[in-house]
Amino acid sequence: MxxxxxxxxxxxxxxxxxxxxxxxxxxxxxxxxxxxxxxxxxxxxxxxxxxxxxxxxxxxxxxxxxxxxxxxxxxxxxxxxxxxxxxxxxxxxRRKAQLRGDLIGGDRLLELVAEGKGLVLLTAHVGNWQTALAHIRGLAVPINSLMHYEEEAVAKHYFDLRDGTAPFKIIKSDGFMGGMIESTAALGRGEVVTIMGDRYAGGPWAEVEFLGATARLPSAAYSLAAATGAPVAILLAAKTGRRSYTIKVWDDFYPATGERHDRQRDLGRWADRFAKSLEGYVRQNPYQWYNFFDLWSQ
Amino acid sequence: MQELKEQLKEIIVRDLKLQGIEPAGIEDDAPLFEEGLGLDSLDAVELVVLVQKHFDVQIEDMDEGQAAFKSINTLTEFIEARRK
Incomplete structure (x- = not known):
């Protein structure tokens, strides 16, 4: 061009x-x-x-x-x-504008955070995810968001417009080891790290059955949780009306990996749990998963 | 310093479950990642946790990690400096 x-x-x-x-x-x-x-x-x-x-x-x-x-x-x-x-x-x-949000499973998030092992919050390109992240401010621990440049720019733009303060600290995924070191340190301090689980853009990956075919999803989040002992919770937001949305905790688990040569298989098992939740979400909200990439041919 | 290097090699081989590699066979200045020992980003996470667990030293960000994870030599120097 x-x-x-x-x-x-x-x-x-x-x-x-x-x-x-x-x-x-x-x-x-x-x-x-x-x-x-x-x-x-x-x-x-x-x-x-x-x-x-x-x-x-x-x-x-x-x-x-x-x-x-x-x-x-x-x-x-x-x-x-x-x-x-x-x-x-x-x-x-509009400073006074607000969307009404219902958090389903908020108590479970509070329980997981209270364990003090940190929390990997897996989300996806669904609903208004910036709003969803703003909604979890009340978790009483700092929130970090692992993002690549494009998402970071969008999030910054949104929160700059809104009130100048993002409810989370951004960890860049395009640096050395894809931001894993900063994420590990944050979990070690008992903090929350949010990660997009539905877009593979480099780094470790797993193959899962998703919507009837094999797709590639990122797997670093499960490895991060397994190494640090942190739990993983899957949190997906959906717009339910002109000015309302729900955020739901779809699943939570403690990933673990066994022998080194089984690592790929183990990570695949956890990625599969995410794929099942996302599949459930797109069955309920088929037009709210904003995916314009061919995950099935990666 | 030499003792710490040997300890690190033991930990890396044992806790990262490296197969077919003896701790004594790891060169002090060989790269830990990719073309050297062959560690990857999943191992980096475990290594951060192991350094914290065994030496009570925290690696906070990628600049520290990038410098420390070059080789056994650099990781030893990093731990020594932080322990003092």
Whole structure:
């Protein structure tokens, strides 16, 4: 792609964001939701890439859907993602704006934290995960979030807009050993480390059965927990209404690994537990897993 | 210092369950990760925990880890410096 084209696309993207911000300021969340519909239809009509990327997941979630229904599925997925982005902008721009959140399994999280072994909180690219992270402020121990650059930029942008203070400390996963050293130290202090369990972007991995086929998921979180003795809890957020969402603890366990040559198999077992939870989540909320990567061909 | 190096080699082979490697066969200046002893990021986590457990020395961040985990020599120096 040429430099001029790249610059033009960046300017168009910035213009798009600013139009949405203007709508949010003038017409609120509802106004921006209305604008979202024609924007997404236009996007889907002109971008082949979005159909290709969304199909990796949607074809597995809805194997019996033909081209027309798949087009509509893509619309619903992108529309739902767009609503999450609008919510994020709305929360940032309107100081008094709030989403109502229900935490299911909060007591279990408190019990796990109280054990003092630290807690690996596994989450995924679902719902409004920044809001979900803000919701666990009440755990009484510092929260760290292991993130790669792109997620870090989005999270910082969101919390900069919101009130300037992120509810967690960011550990960069693109440094030496993928942030594992800082994460180990944090767990050693009894703190919480949140990790995205659904996107493999390098480092150790495990193969799991997910939506009817073998997929590759990251496995560093289980190794981290096994080495430090920390428990793992799976926490996934879902939007349930225009201004409401739930955050649910889907599962918790203490990963362990045996012999070195069995390590890959052991880590796979724990990654499988995560895959089962995520599969349960996407059965309930098919249009809230914002995955545009082909995990099944990695 | 030499005693600490031997102790570290013992711990690495035993606790990381390295097979086919004798502690005495680990060179003091050989890289611990990748092309050297062949440790990976999963081992790095365990090594941080082992150093804490056996020597009560905490490795806090990647800069410290990167410097300390180069070889047995650097890890020994790191532990010695922190223990004082």
């Amino acid at each position: 040429g430099k001029v084209k790249r610059t033009l696309l960046r300017l168009l993207e910035a213009l798009g964001h600013n139009i949405f911000y203007l709508f949010l300021l003038l017409f609120g969340q509802g106004g921006a939701y209305l604008l979202l519909k024609p924007v997404i239809v236009t996007y889907l009509l002109f971008s082949r890439k979005i159909h290709r990327n969304a199909a990796c997941y949607l074809k597995r979630r809805f194997p019996d859907h033909g081209p027309v229904r798949l087009w509509l599925d893509t619309y619903r997925l992108v529309h739902s993602f767009g609503q999450v982005l609008v919510d994020r902008g709305w929360l940032g721009l």
